[in-house]
Amino acid sequence: xxxxxxxxxxxxxxxxxxxxxxxxxxxxxxxxxxxxxxxxxxxxxxxxxxxxxxxxxxxxxxxxxxxxxxxxxxxxxxxxxxxxxxxxxxxxxxxxxxxxxxxxxxxxxxxxxxxxxxxxxxxxxxxxxxxxxxxxxxxxxxxxxxxxx
Amino acid sequence: xxxxxxxxxxxxxxxxxxxxxxxxxxxxxxxxxxxxxxxxxxxxxxxxxxxxxxxxxxxxxxxxxxxxxxxxxxxxxxxxxxxxxxxxxxxxxxxxxxxxxxxxxxxxxxxxxxxxxxxxxxxxxxxxxxxxxxxxxxxxxxxxxxxxx
DNA sequence: CCCTTCATTGAAAATCATTTTCAATAGTGG
DNA sequence: CCACTATTGAAAATGATTTTCAATGAAGGG
Ligand SMILES: [Zn+2]
Ligand SMILES: [Zn+2]
Ligand SMILES: [Zn+2]
Ligand SMILES: [Zn+2]
Numbered sequence: 001x002x003x004x005x006x007x008x009x010x011x012x013x014x015x016x017x018x019x020x021x022x023x024x025x026x027x028x029x030x031x032x033x034x035x036x037x038x039x040x041x042x043x044x045x046x047x048x049x050x051x052x053x054x055x056x057x058x059x060x061x062x063x064x065x066x067x068x069x070x071x072x073x074x075x076x077x078x079x080x081x082x083x084x085x086x087x088x089x090x091x092x093x094x095x096x097x098x099x100x101x102x103x104x105x106x107x108x109x110x111x112x113x114x115x116x117x118x119x120x121x122x123x124x125x126x127x128x129x130x131x132x133x134x135x136x137x138x139x140x141x142x143x144x145x146x147x148x149x
Numbered sequence: 150x151x152x153x154x155x156x157x158x159x160x161x162x163x164x165x166x167x168x169x170x171x172x173x174x175x176x177x178x179x180x181x182x183x184x185x186x187x188x189x190x191x192x193x194x195x196x197x198x199x200x201x202x203x204x205x206x207x208x209x210x211x212x213x214x215x216x217x218x219x220x221x222x223x224x225x226x227x228x229x230x231x232x233x234x235x236x237x238x239x240x241x242x243x244x245x246x247x248x249x250x251x252x253x254x255x256x257x258x259x260x261x262x263x264x265x266x267x268x269x270x271x272x273x274x275x276x277x278x279x280x281x282x283x284x285x286x287x288x289x290x291x292x293x294x295x296x297x298x
Numbered sequence: 299c300c301c302t303t304c305a306t307t308g309a310a311a312a313t314c315a316t317t318t319t320c321a322a323t324a325g326t327g328g
Numbered sequence: 329c330c331a332c333t334a335t336t337g338a339a340a341a342t343g344a345t346t347t348t349c350a351a352t353g354a355a356g357g358g
Contacts, residue, residue, distance in 0.1 A: 016354075018306065053308040058345060074223040079344060096274045107268055115260045119283065123256055125245045127285040134268065136276040165325075167335065202337040207316065228315060
C-alpha cells in the first residue's frame with residue numbers, strides 16, 4: 001500500500017500522522033519483504049530515533065492494523081508479526097512456513113477467490129479477508145533433511 | 150480421531166496415558182465442535198477433577214499437539230486454541246471467523262488440495278499441513294449489522 | 299500570540315498466557 | 329519391596345502486550 005493511501009486512511013478517521021508514526025511506517029515501507037514483530041520494529045526504529053518508546057510501537061501497530069494498513073499475523077512463535085497490506089485491488093499472498101528452518105516464504109496466488117465464492121454461496125458467510133498458512137518443508141530442508149528426533 | 154488411534158500414537162512414542170491425560174482427552178472427545186483454550190480445558194477438567202493443575206493441562210496440550218492428536222490454532226484472541234485432529238484420511242476443515250460476533254464457524258472443503266498441488270509444483274515447497282482462516286460476517290451479523298464505529 | 303483542549307507519547311507498572319522449577323508422587327521393571 | 333524415571337501440582341519465573349499516568353505538543357478560539 002502506498003503512503004498516499006495510508007495518509008488518506010488516517011485522516012478519514014482523524015488520526016494524526018505524528019513523527020513517531022511516520023518513522024514506524026517507514027520501517028514497513030523499507031522492509032516490504034519481512035514479517036516484523038513489535039520488538040523487531042522497535043529495534044529498527046531505535047537505531048535512528050532512540051527516544052521512541054516500545055509502547056508507542058505497540059500502539060501504532062494496533063492502530064495501523066485496525067486501519068488495515070498492516071496485516072497482523074501469527075506464525076506460532078509466540079509473538080504477533082506484521083506486514084504491509086497489499087493494495088485493495090491486488091490479492092494478498094499466502095505463507096509457506098518451513099517446519100525445519102522456520103523460514104517464511106511467500107506465495108502469490110488467486111486460486112482462493114474461487115474457494116471464497118464457493119464458501120459464500122454455500123454458507124451465507126460474507127468473506128472480507130483471509131489468512132492461509134501452509135506448513136511443510138522448503139526446498140533446502142527437503143535436501144538437508146536432518147532427522148528431527 | 151478415535152481414542153484407539155490416539156492410544157496407539159502415544160505408545161509409539163512411549164508416552165503414558167495417565168489418568169490426567171485421559172481426562173483432558175475426554176474433554177476434547179466430548180466437545181468435538183469447540184475450539185478450546187487451555188484455560189477453558191482447565192475449567193472443564195476441574196469440575197470433575199479439582200486436583201488437576203493448570204501446568205498439566207498446558208503440558209498435555211503441548212504433547213497432544215506434538216503428536217498431531219490436537220491441532221493448535223490461533224484466532225487472534227491472544228490465546229491458543231485446540232481441537233481434535235480429523236482422521237489422517239479426511240481433510241480438515243477451514244474456519245470462518247465473524248468479525249462482529251467473534252463466532253467461529255467451520256467449513257468442510259477439499260478445493261485446497263488443488264491449490265496445494267499447484268504450490269508444490271511451482272515452488273518446490275513440500276506441504277504437510279495447512280491452516281486457513283476466512284474473516285467476514287456470519288449470516289446473523291449481516292442482517293443485524295449494527296455499525297461498528 | 300496566549301490559553302484551553304485533547305490526542306499522543308514515554309516510562310514504569312500491571313496484566314495475562316505460557317513455561318519453568320522443584321519437590322512429591324506414582325508406574326515399571328526387577 | 330527397591331530403585332529408576334516419567335509425571336504431576338504449586339509456585340515462581342518469563343515474555344509479550346496492555347495499561348496507567350504525568351508530560352508533551354498540535355490545533356483552534358479568542
Ligand atoms: Zn526450511
Ligand atoms: Zn507475507
Ligand atoms: Zn457474527
Ligand atoms: Zn475447527
